[in-house]
Amino acid sequence: MATPTPSTNTPSKHVHAFCSPAPRSVPPTGNLNMMSYDSPAVLNMLNDASSGMGGVGMGGVGMGITMSSLGMSNLGLSASTLGRADEAERNRRLRMILEMIEKKPGRVSEEGLLALCTRMGILYEKHLDEAGMWSLVIGDTAICDVKFKTDDIERVDLQTALDESMPELYFGATGSEMLVRSLKPLPGQSKINATLERFAESLEKLLTLDKLGSPQNGGVSCWDAIAGVYTSLKKLFEHEKKTDLANRAPDERYRTYKAEREVMCKKSGRPRLNGGSCLGLSLEYWMDRRHLIPTNAPSPSDKGKEKMDMDSHESPAYPEDSVPESNGIYSLTIECESSPSTLYTPIRISNEWISDRIEKPADANDANASIDNILLNTPSIDWLDPKPTYLEASAQPDDAMNLDSATGRLPNIRFVAKFNPPLVVPFAVYMQLYQIVGIEPRSEDFRTTTFVGLALRPGEVDPGMTGTTGESTHEIRSSRSVLVLDSEGKAGKRKHDMSLYVPKMEYSRTLESLPFSHPKQLVEILPMLRQYAHTTSLLRECFYEKAEKPVSSVDPTGHAMPPKPPSSADGELPPLQVDVNLSYTPPAPRLILHIPHPSSNFSTKTDSIGPPLTSVSALIATLLSPTDTLFLNPLSVTLDIHANAELVVAEQNLIAVPPLQSSSIATATAGDVDMDAAEEIEAKIKRLGRALDVCGDMGIWGEWLRREVGRYDQEA
Known part of the structure; x- marks a missing residue:
């Protein structure tokens, strides 16, 4: 560790001159006005320039200062007074620590569960006829039975008001499965470290709805309102999935899973009740590496899968639930929150948010029709506008003067979509999303935060706060090992020294929740959300500071690879320097990847592959080398991430594009261009972007590009 540089701004360098030579356990003797400068209260006073105690902020305590000159008698301070102040400060900090501990749910056990219920105000009672069984009474609308066996969770049974009003949804059964998962240890976590945190979040949501x-x-039943939104979104999802299945081969493997993921990531999203780790309704709109399906995933027939979804009380099987680290899912959790009905459109209880025909033909006279549907003559979604839901008359005479519950009033509740995980978007996109849902953002949202500070380096000072935004190119570095496959298919590991350059810092915001009044607003913003969800995933995979994890096991071809590939005979392959440029400005994020050419000897900034350039003579000898492969330009690919996370290759130097024979494009004719060759080149360029879409890792994608260039050279 480097030795600290002496600084005149350090007040503690002169403190020893005033400290008593006696041990700290021995109380000071003599004058009672003398204070021990080991006291934090006194040091705080010395550091405070406004206290008149001199000189600390400008180079320590001033020379020649005596206790009398400090004016202790004028301040009216004594040792006992300072002692009481110091004791009060300790008590205050202790109370803060205890309050923080009380807010943390305990560990998974009977004692921890009962303590959690007491803190949350949930009534509970023990079953007399069944040992280890506790019933949690969550308000008036939900009961949760938890069965323990020596502090291990054996069974959870959830019953809600929704099970009575809409039993076909099997909300309690699927919710019970989700609650059991929330009480089990996470992958790689020991049983003793399992906490009630995820279970407490579900209880809090149940209490809020009640x-x-x-x-x-x-x-007004929030359960019925959310269930109505789910029914309409599910109807739309099944229609779009059926349309996608019709375009696939009947014998295609995993065709049902692929169709569902296509609708989830490119259409209206996939609604789920109690899916994954979310109790309630969630609309999943993006999945990392959606093309990768585990080889051991079940392959049900279409009829069997549909029957399991509609008729079974168990959750449908989704392969991504078993490997969440490989298939990260972005979703919107649909909930309710308190809001004045005079300021925002309240909730409506209805199953008719969309018509039975689902789609309607393009109509230029339709004011609600999208301009894209009119120009392309494609059908649009036939949304409906349900009637408002009014409050019923209160049965309690004491509520006669309560205007908020009077007959004919609208409920003071609105829908809200909570982002899971929170999503970072540019400030312009942030404002556009609020305009779509028809509300104004909060005033405290106007902060100088950036994507780098919010998404990649949340624990550091945000570059937008330093006041240097736009004056220089911001750089972030990271090192990681990636999987490498050579031309023969042999696996190895290589270290990538990666640098992210952000020439222009775009102010950004973190989306945690967004109110809405109609589910069509959510479907409308999904294409925009997918742009930044995919961008965030790609960059966090390479540049987010996290614990070391195994080498990624995904190849651009979609095949699973061993997690620990064998290295070469000499150990790991020589490292590479990989540079990425980021432009986060709307309308589309842009990524530019630079990676050394496979035939170049300059693969890193430190020349780790070629001989080290330790002298000027060695450098000159290298420059005069007759080999023409030393200074090949690095591979460069520019990608634009458009709506629905469509990856478009804007520029690249891997595939040679022959120029038109005519000197002007305007005068070129069909005979000037080989259309078959042009289509073949276009298909190759699109294949570059699809490879990144499949593997979801820029490091692995860069190695795949290097291998493809070698194949192109051999074909040439």
Whole structure:
């Protein structure tokens, strides 16, 4: 560790001159006005320029200062007074620590569960006829039975009001499965470290919905409102999945899973009740590496899968639930929150958010029709606008003067979509999303934060806060090992020294929640959300500081690779310097990858492959080398991430594009261009972008590009 440089701004360098030579356990003797400068309160006073105690902020305590000149008698301070102040400060900090500990849910055990219920105000009772069984009474709309066996979770049974009003959804059964998962240890976590945190979040959500739907608030069921949104979104999802299946071969493997993921990532999203780790309704809109399906995933027939979804009380099988680290999912959790009905459109209880025909033909006279549907003559979604839901008359005479629960009033509740995980978007996109849902953003949202600070380096000072935004190119570095496949298919590891350059810092915001009044607003913003979800995934995979993890096991071809590939005879392959440029400015994020050419001897900034250039003579000898492969330009690919996360290769230097024979494009004729060759080149260029879409890792993608260049050279 480097030795600290002496600084005149360090106040503690002169403190020893005032400290008593006696041990700290021995109380000071003599004058009672003398204070021990080991006290934090005194040091704080010395550091405070406004206290008049001199000189600390400008190079330590001033020379020649005596206790009398400090004016202790004028301040009216004594050792006992300072002692009481110091004791009060300790008590205050202790209370803060205890409050912080109390907010943390305990570990998974009977004692921890009961303590959690007490803190949250949930009534509980023990079953007399069954040992280890506890019933948690969550308001008036939900009961949760938890069965313990020596502090291990044996069974969880959830029953809600939705199971009575809409039993065909099997909300309690699927919710019970989700709650059991939330009480089990996470992958790689020991049982003793399993906490009640995820279970507590679900209980908090149940309590919130019960409170919003209580008779005091008008008695409007939030459960029924959310279930109505789910019914309409599910109807739309099944229609789009059926359309996609019709375009696939009947014998295609995993065709059902592929169709569902296509609708989830390119269409209206995939609605799920109690899916993954989310209790309630979630609309999944993006999945990392959606083309990768585990080889051991079940392959049900279409009819069997559909029957399991519609008729079974168990959750449908999704392969991505078993490997969340490989298939990261972005979703919107649809909930309810308190909001004045006079300021925002309240919730409506209806299953008719969309018509039975789902789609309607393009109509230029339709004011709600999209301009893209009119120009392309494609059908659009036939959304409906349900009637408002009014409050019923209160049965309690004490509520006669409560205007918020009077007959004919609208409920003071609105829908809200919570981002899971939170999503970082440019400030212009942030404002556009709020305009789509028809509300104004909060005033505290106007901060000088950036994508780098929010998404890649959340623990550091945001570059936007330093006041140097736009004055210089910001750089982030990281090192990681990636999987490498040579031309013969042999696996190895290589270290990538990666640098991310951001020439222009775009101010950004983190989306955590977004109110909405109609599910069509959510479907409308999904293409935009996918742009930045995919961008975030690609960059966080390479530049986010996280714990060391195994080498990625995904190849651009979509085949699973061994997690620990064998290295070469001499150890790991020589490292590479990989540079990435980021432009986060709307309308589309742009990534530019630079990676050394496979035939170049300059593969890193330190020349790790070729001989080290330790002298000027060695450098001159290298420059005069007759080999023409030393200074090949690095491979460069420019990608634009468009709506629905479509990767478009804007520029590249891997594939040679022959120029038109005519000197002007305007005068070129069909005979000037070989259309078959042009289509072949275009297909190769599109294949470059698809490879990144499949593997989802810029490091692996760069190695694949190097291998493809070698293949192109051999074909030439």
